[in-house]
Amino acid sequence: MDSFRFVHAADLHIDSPFAGVGDTDSRVATRLREATYEAFQNLVDLCITRNADFLVIAGDVYDGADRSVRAQLRFRNGLVKLAEKGIQTFVVHGNHDPLDGWQSSISWPEGVHIFGATPEWIKFEKNGEVVAAVQGMSYPKREVTDNLAVQFSPPESGNLFAIGLLHANVGANSAHPNYAPCTVEDLSESGIDYWALGHVHTRQTLKRADPVIAYPGNIQGRHPNETGARGALVVDVDPSGASRSEFVALDVVRWERAEVDISNLDTIDSLDSAIRQATDNLSVQAQDRDVVCRLVLVGRGPLHEQLAAGGAVEDLLDAVRGVWSGAGSPWVWVERLVDSTRPEIDIESRAKQDDFLGATLKRALLSSIESDEIERLTEVVSDVYSGRRNALEKPDDEQVSAWAEEARWYLAELLEQGR
Numbered sequence: 001m002d003s004f005r006f007v008h009a010a011d012l013h014i015d016s017p018f019a020g021v022g023d024t025d026s027r028v029a030t031r032l033r034e035a036t037y038e039a040f041q042n043l044v045d046l047c048i049t050r051n052a053d054f055l056v057i058a059g060d061v062y063d064g065a066d067r068s069v070r071a072q073l074r075f076r077n078g079l080v081k082l083a084e085k086g087i088q089t090f091v092v093h094g095n096h097d098p099l100d101g102w103q104s105s106i107s108w109p110e111g112v113h114i115f116g117a118t119p120e121w122i123k124f125e126k127n128g129e130v131v132a133a134v135q136g137m138s139y140p141k142r143e144v145t146d147n148l149a150v151q152f153s154p155p156e157s158g159n160l161f162a163i164g165l166l167h168a169n170v171g172a173n174s175a176h177p178n179y180a181p182c183t184v185e186d187l188s189e190s191g192i193d194y195w196a197l198g199h200v201h202t203r204q205t206l207k208r209a210d211p212v213i214a215y216p217g218n219i220q221g222r223h224p225n226e227t228g229a230r231g232a233l234v235v236d237v238d239p240s241g242a243s244r245s246e247f248v249a250l251d252v253v254r255w256e257r258a259e260v261d262i263s264n265l266d267t268i269d270s271l272d273s274a275i276r277q278a279t280d281n282l283s284v285q286a287q288d289r290d291v292v293c294r295l296v297l298v299g300r301g302p303l304h305e306q307l308a309a310g311g312a313v314e315d316l317l318d319a320v321r322g323v324w325s326g327a328g329s330p331w332v333w334v335e336r337l338v339d340s341t342r343p344e345i346d347i348e349s350r351a352k353q354d355d356f357l358g359a360t361l362k363r364a365l366l367s368s369i370e371s372d373e374i375e376r377l378t379e380v381v382s383d384v385y386s387g388r389r390n391a392l393e394k395p396d397d398e399q400v401s402a403w404a405e406e407a408r409w410y411l412a413e414l415l416e417q418g419r
């Protein structure tokens with residue numbers, strides 16, 4: 001068997017609207033609107049510059065089931081470019097772009113295979129020899145709750161490299177809807193050599209070999225929680241059937257989150273500089289990409305009280321946005337500035353004093369938050385998060401723990417002030 005190379009991508013979400021982000025800055029809004037298109041263009045270029053033999057896309061090509069004509073044309077044009085270079089493309093659709101969504105009559109170039117709702121094997125030939133076969137299936141509708149992995153058939157021959165192309169939630173990842181749920185064991189028993197998965201937007205390799213099970217993540221972050229580099233996997237398969245993957249970043253706008261510590265700062269002026277410095281650092285890390293970031297002010301210090309004063313945080317946010325508004329690309333857009341600072345109270349020594357405040361501080365602040373406390377708090381706030389459709393997302397333990405911590409500090413602050 002000849003060695004060959006393919007690119008594994010997923011969750012392109014072409015034409016993501018990025019509603020709400022950067023609305024106050026047209027430059028940011030326009031750039032985000034184009035971001036998923038440009039990232040896809042980068043994917044096409046990657047396949048060409050790396051001389052890939054084929055590309056596999058594991059679902060959620062489009063962001064919306066009623067895919068826009070523009071999105072379909074731009075996707076088609078990218079695949080035409082690949083076809084002209086002799087690079088084939090294999091596609092399955094996922095929960096964002098199921099087969100029952102609206103689609104215009106687009107004709108696909110030769111060498112593009114879009115899988116239907118029944119799994120089938122398609123062979124891939126290189127230099128007149130079949131070296132690989134790809135089996136895939138698309139979502140017929142948005143909410144697929146069946147285990148699709150077990151519907152895949154084993155490869156006909158052990159002499160070719162078998163790829164399973166599927167949009168699925170493996171191992172019940174709670175950060176994503178539980179569509180096409182299956183387990184690592186299901187995938188391991190399939191006889192397939194490489195599971196090219198999509199759906200989970202954070203890159204992860206669930207199994208390194210026998211079979212390889214991998215999510216490349218999305219190619220462009222779409223959300224404050226989708227931070228860091230996003231891209232695709234370039235996979236090299238050698239004549240023995242062993243494979244090696246390399247991640248390549250394709251995103252054009254990077255989402256980041258950073259903390260700015262007020263502990264050693266005395267003036268608003270110095271905090272303003274520290275915030276600018278933080279955005280400078282993010283810009284450098286993103287290597288010529290534009291950055292949308294959330295900045296969190298943390299630490300205890302004298303500035304805490306000044307930040308609590310009306311409008312201070314908004315003014316700092318305006319200031320840092322102003323710094324970057326005149327700059328050309330690459331720019332940084334601070335999407336939100338969050339104040340999580342704490343008052344400057346010497347808790348440890350104050351808690352040692354033998355009075356009500358001392359005792360309260362000792363009880364409330366120096367003990368860690370126990371899991372039963374988290375459970376109780378989750379119960380208390382659960383009404384807010386259930387009942388209504390489209391209600392707020394249920395908070396996780398980490399979030400509840402952060403609230404408890406914040407409440408403790410608020411208590412300390414009130415007691416300290418009222419002393």
Ligand SMILES: [Mn+2]
Nearest residue numbers: 011060096199
């Ligand atoms: Mn997706």
